[in-house]
Amino acid sequence: MDKLYSLTAHRLKELLDKRETxxxxxxxxxxxxxxxxxxxxxxxxxPNKSAALSQAGSAKNTGKLYGIPVLIKDNICVKGEAxxxxxxxxxxxKPPYDATVIKKLKTAGAILxxxxxxxxxxxxxxxxxxxxxxTRNPWDLDRIPGGSSGGSxxxxxxxxxxxxxxxxxxGSIRQPASLCGVVGLKPTYGRVSRYGLxxxxxxxxxxxxxxxxxxxxxxxxxxxxxxDEMDSTCVDxxxxxxxxxxxxxxxxxxxxxxxxxxxxxxDSQVESGIRNAIKVYRDLGAEVLDISLPHTEYAVSxxxxxxxxxxxxxxxxxxxxxxxxxxxxxxxxxxxxxxxxSKGFGNEAKRRILLGxxxxxxxxxxxxxxxxxxxxxxxxxxxxxxxxxxxxxxTPTTPTPAFKLGEKVSDPLSMYLSDVCTIPANLAGLxxxxxxxxxxxxxxxxxxxxxxxxxxxxxxxxxxYAFEQNTDFHRKRPAL
Amino acid sequence: xxxxxxxxxxxxxxxxxLALDEKELKAYSSQLTxxxxxxxxxxxxxxxDTLPTTHVLPSLKNVFRKDILRPSLPVDDVLExxxxxxxxxxxxxxxxxxx
Numbered sequence: 001m002d003k004l005y006s007l008t009a010h011r012l013k014e015l016l017d018k019r020e021t022x023x024x025x026x027x028x029x030x031x032x033x034x035x036x037x038x039x040x041x042x043x044x045x046x047p048n049k050s051a052a053l054s055q056a057g058s059a060k061n062t063g064k065l066y067g068i069p070v071l072i073k074d075n076i077c078v079k080g081e082a083x084x085x086x087x088x089x090x091x092x093x094k095p096p097y098d099a100t101v102i103k104k105l106k107t108a109g110a111i112l113x114x115x116x117x118x119x120x121x122x123x124x125x126x127x128x129x130x131x132x133x134x135t136r137n138p139w140d141l142d143r144i145p146g147g148s149s150g151g152s153x154x155x156x157x158x159x160x161x162x163x164x165x166x167x168x169x170x171g172s173i174r175q176p177a178s179l180c181g182v183v184g185l186k187p188t189y190g191r192v193s194r195y196g197l198x199x200x201x202x203x204x205x206x207x208x209x210x211x212x213x214x215x216x217x218x219x220x221x222x223x224x225x226x227x228d229e230m231d232s233t234c235v236d237x238x239x240x241x242x243x244x245x246x247x248x249x250x251x252x253x254x255x256x257x258x259x260x261x262x263x264x265x266x267d268s269q270v271e272s273g274i275r276n277a278i279k280v281y282r283d284l285g286a287e288v289l290d291i292s293l294p295h296t297e298y299a300v301s302x303x304x305x306x307x308x309x310x311x312x313x314x315x316x317x318x319x320x321x322x323x324x325x326x327x328x329x330x331x332x333x334x335x336x337x338x339x340x341x342s343k344g345f346g347n348e349a350k351r352r353i354l355l356g357x358x359x360x361x362x363x364x365x366x367x368x369x370x371x372x373x374x375x376x377x378x379x380x381x382x383x384x385x386x387x388x389x390x391x392x393x394x395t396p397t398t399p400t401p402a403f404k405l406g407e408k409v410s411d412p413l414s415m416y417l418s419d420v421c422t423i424p425a426n427l428a429g430l431x432x433x434x435x436x437x438x439x440x441x442x443x444x445x446x447x448x449x450x451x452x453x454x455x456x457x458x459x460x461x462x463x464x465y466a467f468e469q470n471t472d473f474h475r476k477r478p479a480l
Numbered sequence: 481x482x483x484x485x486x487x488x489x490x491x492x493x494x495x496x497x498l499a500l501d502e503k504e505l506k507a508y509s510s511q512l513t514x515x516x517x518x519x520x521x522x523x524x525x526x527x528x529d530t531l532p533t534t535h536v537l538p539s540l541k542n543v544f545r546k547d548i549l550r551p552s553l554p555v556d557d558v559l560e561x562x563x564x565x566x567x568x569x570x571x572x573x574x575x576x577x578x579x
Contacts, residue, residue: 092561093561094560094561096553096554096557096558096560096561097553189535189536189537190537203534203535203536229543229545232540232542232543233535233537233540235537235539295525297521298521298522298524298525300518301518301519301520301521301522302522304515304518304519305519305522312496316497319497320563321563321570321572322558322561322562322570323561323562323563324561324563325563326563326564328563328564330573331573332573332574332575333572333573333574333575334497335573336572336573337497338497338498338499339499341496341497341498342498342499342500345498350498350500350504350508351508351511351512353496353498354489354492354493354496354498354508354512355512355515355516357492357495357496358484358488358492358512358516361492361495368519370532371522371523371527372522373532373533373534374527374530374531374532374533375522375525375527375530376532376533377527377530377531377532377533378525378527378530380533380536412511412515413511413514413515413518416515427533428536429535429536429537454536
């Protein structure tokens, strides 16, 4: 029989319902797996075995995620457990409250096994800016897992957890899911409460699932989605049973393929992976249309004004007063702020704070921030027009498969450009998933992105599930 | 092309409450220059008649809640994380001039 840690949540649920296994046995296996391989992958930064064991011991078979281990990205607050955003400035921070998604997971019977590595404050596309050191890609340990939710994606791919939560501001769930060969969904802006998510860019951030298959993503989204009075951007719409949208049938579904995503810079093997996927959809009876999203090439520029500007404002709260690091030698309060922040933030965090502060500073606000917000309107308009013609849009998730560790560290602009395919969904607030759709000649996963209209996650699940059930890319696991 | 010189970086760093050494000033000056010159691409687009997007939700409005007494986080739990405290308060270096 397959090891319990290698199974999906829905398969484990069957075993649990038939009393063929117990939450404690699943957890035992998962922690054994972490102890065996995490020294290679380095995805789990703050495991919490004792809390998990006591949860598993007392779990009652009622919730949708009863007995299922979940790994949490380290920027989501779990009451009483270290939550650090992989930054020195938050070392030893133990939140006095649970994020709303954590409350929902606990109510659903899930077992929280610890925290996943990430780029510091989610600033990065490679998981190399973490204060704990980089996470590795389980398919090739010399390569990055993607970021910023690199620990979450890598751990799911390496079978160190059954499910994981990530957060996505410019692709931070989808890009690592793609590079690690797993499923990652960024829900519609407003679908999932961000209460307790340590803010990066408030007009873009969303929490979402990273899982081994589409069905698990649908189940996990169903658990974490929904209105929350603690987040004023959380939308009060009913949460459907997303698993009901999982049909193998995409007959008549209109799928748009935007030409702007197949230009120079896209790796030829990534392109052929997506072209093959398009053929699968045609064979299944979907109608494939060529569409255009003319402002695509401006998305990265827009994002790298809007996101750092909002980040520089959000990160002003890390001043050494209420929590985290403080420089204790300071003479006065300004000196304390400066010394604390200079010591506590890493290079990429400083770079984004500087960039954002510059774009918001007097005399530059109109030229940068306001201009970017206007171009953002154009990018949204592109999608509004496209969705008059089609139900879903298919693109590559990333322009290339996983790159080598260290390859882009000293060139921030080339790192930023690796998010070119994922950023538009955040700017437009749309839901988007990445699912495995192939492998490169050297065995690295290739991901396909599927986008849909706001709050039309069901269309995404339908398209993603149909593809998955007719292919077997999602069944491959890295040899570790 | 717009040059973000080291003095500009120093000024922005002060606004951001960050202190940078000579090496960092140099590195950030050249990196910010190259990032901002890439971003200049946006000026190719005519946005004269375009409204800015501050958020994507069509129905976002200010949310008020009823003014009902309910428990806050326990003070002791919140102060648990304080780098320095005095009784029920966060303690910081002197803010107001004088003795």
